[in-house]
Amino acid sequence: xxxxxxxxxxxxxxxxxxxxxxxxxxxxxxxxxxxxxxxxxxxxxxxxxxxxxxxxxxxxxxxxxxxxxxxxxxxxxxxxxxxxxxxxxxxxxxxxxxxxxxxxxxxxxxxxxxxxxxxxxxxxxxxxxxxxxxxxxxxxxxxxxxxxxxxxxxxxxxxxxxxxxxxxxxxxxxxxxxxxxxxxxxxxxxxxxxxxxxxxxxxxxxxxxxxxxxxxxxxxxxxxxxxxxxxxxxxxxxxxxxxxxxxxxxxxxxxxxxxxxxxxxxxxxxxxxxxxxxxxxxxxxxxxxxxxxxxxxxxxxxxxxxxxxxxxxxxxxxxxxxxxxxxxxxxxxxxxxxxxxx
Numbered sequence: 001x002x003x004x005x006x007x008x009x010x011x012x013x014x015x016x017x018x019x020x021x022x023x024x025x026x027x028x029x030x031x032x033x034x035x036x037x038x039x040x041x042x043x044x045x046x047x048x049x050x051x052x053x054x055x056x057x058x059x060x061x062x063x064x065x066x067x068x069x070x071x072x073x074x075x076x077x078x079x080x081x082x083x084x085x086x087x088x089x090x091x092x093x094x095x096x097x098x099x100x101x102x103x104x105x106x107x108x109x110x111x112x113x114x115x116x117x118x119x120x121x122x123x124x125x126x127x128x129x130x131x132x133x134x135x136x137x138x139x140x141x142x143x144x145x146x147x148x149x150x151x152x153x154x155x156x157x158x159x160x161x162x163x164x165x166x167x168x169x170x171x172x173x174x175x176x177x178x179x180x181x182x183x184x185x186x187x188x189x190x191x192x193x194x195x196x197x198x199x200x201x202x203x204x205x206x207x208x209x210x211x212x213x214x215x216x217x218x219x220x221x222x223x224x225x226x227x228x229x230x231x232x233x234x235x236x237x238x239x240x241x242x243x244x245x246x247x248x249x250x251x252x253x254x255x256x257x258x259x260x261x262x263x264x265x266x267x268x269x270x271x272x273x274x275x276x277x278x279x280x281x282x283x284x285x286x287x288x289x290x291x292x293x294x295x296x297x298x299x300x301x302x303x304x305x306x307x308x309x310x311x312x313x314x315x316x317x318x319x320x321x322x323x324x325x326x327x328x329x330x331x332x333x334x335x336x337x338x339x340x341x342x
Contacts, residue, residue, distance in 0.1 A: 037069040040097035040293055041090040042286075043083055044074045045127060045175075046208065050261045051235055051282040052101070055125065058286025059099065062312065066294040071095070078172060078208035080104035087111040091120050097293045100134075101126035103208075104174035109133040121296045125289040126282075127177040128323075135296045136303045136322045138289045139177075140280035141329045146233065146259070147184035149329045151194055153257040153276045154229045163196040166229030169217050169237045169258075173204040181233050200224050205237075213240035221254075232258035238277060242268035262332055262340030269337045278329045288316060288326040 042059050044052035056072035063070035075082035080103040088111060090098050098120055102108050105128065112122050112133030122134040129137070155162035168185065170178045182202055189197055203220045205212035213236055221227060232238035238258040242265065245251045251273035260277040268274040291311035295301035301309055303322035308315050316324050332340060 037064075037067055038097070038297065039069050039071065039093070039095040040099060040290075040297075041086070041093075041095045042070055042072045042099040042125075042289075043086045043090075043101070044072075045083075045101050045103045046075045046078045047073070048076060049235060050263060051279070052126075054282035055101075055286035055289070058283035058288075059290045060286075062287035063290040063294070066290060068097075068290055068294060070099075070290055075103075078103050080107035080174070083108050084111040087115055091115050091118050095120065097121040097123065097297060099123050099125055099289050099293060100129065102129045102176055103127070103172070105129045105133070105176045106174070121293065123289055123293045123296060125285055127175055128180075129176075131322060134322075136292050136301060136318060136324060138285060138292050138324045138326055140282065140285045140326050142325050143180050143184045145329045146181050146278075147188050149278045149331065150181075150231045150233065150258060151185060151188060151197065153278065153331065154231055154255050155194065155197060157255040157257075157275060158229060162194060164228040165198045165200050165224065165226050166231060166255075167200055167220050167224060167227055168202045169213060169220070169230055169232040169234075169241055170202055170204050171208050171234045171237065172206070175208075178233060185231070197229075200227060208234070208236055210236055210240040210243075213237045214244050217241050217244055227254070229255045230257070232256070232260075235259060235261045235264065235279070238274075239264045239268075242274050246271065246273050260332075262337050265332070266337050269332070269334050276331055276333045278331045280327055280329050285326040287312060288324060291316065292324055 042056055059070040074086055083103055087098055098115055109130045112129055116122055123136055124134045125138040126140060158164045168182055170182055188194055201220055201224060203216050205216040230241055232241050238260040241256055245254060256274050257277050259279050265274060265277055288311050291309060295309040301307055305318055305320050307318045318324055
């Protein structure tokens, strides 16, 4: 009887061990991709929105030309803890590189550092990691371009122009790109052109959901009745704000602008609730991220300022802060929102 129990325990242990490695095994099978291609894994802040899907498409198409099999997956909601699981799984699956848009750089950094110690190269895109956790950061467009584009879009529509109080409806307080952009907006308010604009609040919803963005906006507007401008540098936030203003028939009361997805924002532009917003080309950002990863894997790119690499015929240069800019912000209005093409 004792021997039977030992056999049963042994069999159970084997079953549990198999179960524990099954997700990684499946990931390895899925990571195999085209024969002879190098596996890399792209992790967005969360899946299910067009910008990250477009970045993945860019990585996949450009990566294929460079011998990279660019796989894609991530949390369904903004969660740095869940991103850590995807990082660890990519390492266990034998992927040679991780491309990640960080939800919270402090939370993901230990896993990224461990990945690099295991020989996995890390390139960030959209939202940076701590410098110790990656080789280079590919930004969609420059921080300076984003801040001044947002202020110019909002200020030019105010009456009188560039004069009034505004709020920033941002993402979670841990989103590194949002923190950087908002800090640049605050710094730019010292410029003479923006001296009569007053930022009264930066609103950080508890999650990156439309529901939390809406409730946070509602509370901020109630607490600041003199506000006439809203900047939302997040595709989730600006769409949620546009829907809220539309539902409450208050579009004419506020100038709403920020960073939005053209397909998502078109109805609000057509209805004149939003007159202009901006975004960069996420497909292009994904392509540049793939090119950067290829150069890093080849040992040709270490993140040193002034280094360069070619991407689809264009010379990309590393800027201070181990940063590569994928392009310029593009402003969308009723004249071009339908033909965005990304």
